[in-house]
Amino acid sequence: MEANEHLSAGATVAELLAWAFQQLSAGESPKTDARLLLAHCLDQSSTYLMTWPDKIVETSIQTQFQQLVMQRKMGHPVAHLIGTRYFWTLSLEVTPDTLIPRPETELLVEQALQLPIGPNAKVLDLGTGTGAIALSLAYEKPTWQVIGVDIVDDAVALAKRNAIANQLPDVKFLQSSWFTHLSAKTFDLIVSNPPYVESDSQYLSQGDVRFEPITALTAGKDGLDDIKIIIEQSLAHLKKGGWLMIEHGYNQATELATLFTQYKYTNIFHKKDLNNQPRITAAQKP
Numbered sequence: 258m259e260a261n262e263h264l265s266a267g268a269t270v271a272e273l274l275a276w277a278f279q280q281l282s283a284g285e286s287p288k289t290d291a292r293l294l295l296a297h298c299l300d301q302s303s304t305y306l307m308t309w310p311d312k313i314v315e316t317s318i319q320t321q322f323q324q325l326v327m328q329r330k331m332g333h334p335v336a337h338l339i340g341t342r343y344f345w346t347l348s349l350e351v352t353p354d355t356l357i358p359r360p361e362t363e364l365l366v367e368q369a370l371q372l373p374i375g376p377n378a379k380v381l382d383l384g385t386g387t388g389a390i391a392l393s394l395a396y397e398k399p400t401w402q403v404i405g406v407d408i409v410d411d412a413v414a415l416a417k418r419n420a421i422a423n424q425l426p427d428v429k430f431l432q433s434s435w436f437t438h439l440s441a442k443t444f445d446l447i448v449s450n451p452p453y454v455e456s457d458s459q460y461l462s463q464g465d466v467r468f469e470p471i472t473a474l475t476a477g478k479d480g481l482d483d484i485k486i487i488i489e490q491s492l493a494h495l496k497k498g499g500w501l502m503i504e505h506g507y508n509q510a511t512e513l514a515t516l517f518t519q520y521k522y523t524n525i526f527h528k529k530d531l532n533n534q535p536r537i538t539a540a541q542k543p
Contacts, residue, residue, distance in 0.1 A: 355386035388416030510535035
């Protein structure tokens with residue numbers, strides 16, 4: 258189907274949205290996607306679209322919008338098309354170099370903020386990607402000393418840009434394969450949303466993940482390869498009484514509890530997501 262089918266030059270906001278709804282009707286959220294894309298092209302808010310439905314859209318903007326809609330129809334993530342994603346209270350730049358921050362990961366931020374940790378805590382975000390977790394924690398706890406690490410240089414550069422854009426310049430980001438470049442640093446809290454998808458998972462051929470870096474998603478046959486490394490190596494980088502908190506797959510909570518127990522962690526607990534599935538597991542270094 259051609260991008261300009263059923264549309265003429267000088268279409269209104271309402272006409273463009275109606276066309277986009279039809280084009281994206283097979284997707285999960287056609288109306289939301291269409292509004293986000295048009296608001297992006299117009300450099301306006303979604304409220305503007307509702308307030309001015311009869312506004313005629315310039316031809317160049319209409320063309321840009323139609324092109325983005327057709328890319329979305331092919332499966333490209335909206336976050337990649339508009340270059341941003343909101344997470345917690347922040348607007349984050351997003352690129353294909355990292356995972357797109359997801360709403361369920363806000364649970365990790367929420368739970369980390371509820372831990373009994375002092376006002377001057379040192380915090381590490383492993384596999385920081387866009388910097389979403391590190392920056393959200395720093396936003397809520399300005400006196401925390403937060404570091405984010407990622408193995409991908411471009412992800413580190415992206416996280417640094419997001420820190421500046423969100424006026425959080427004190428958050429530090431550096432390139433490191435987990436703890437490789439952290440020397441003997443120790444922390445009161447280590448958080449991570451690591452790769453945890455099974456390498457043969459059908460999930461990898463669905464939705465936005467088709468356009469995201471596979472190395473940021475998969476971790477061996479059972480999805481636990483990186484989590485095992487993190488749980489073992491965190492012991493050397495946690496202060497006495499420090500916490501490790503990890504996001505994981507809905508079916509991995511029992512395995513994480515077993516691993517934490519194996520390495521003598523204490524006070525192990527799980528938290529469920531909005532779908533009532535175990536999504537976060539945390540434990541304390543004795």
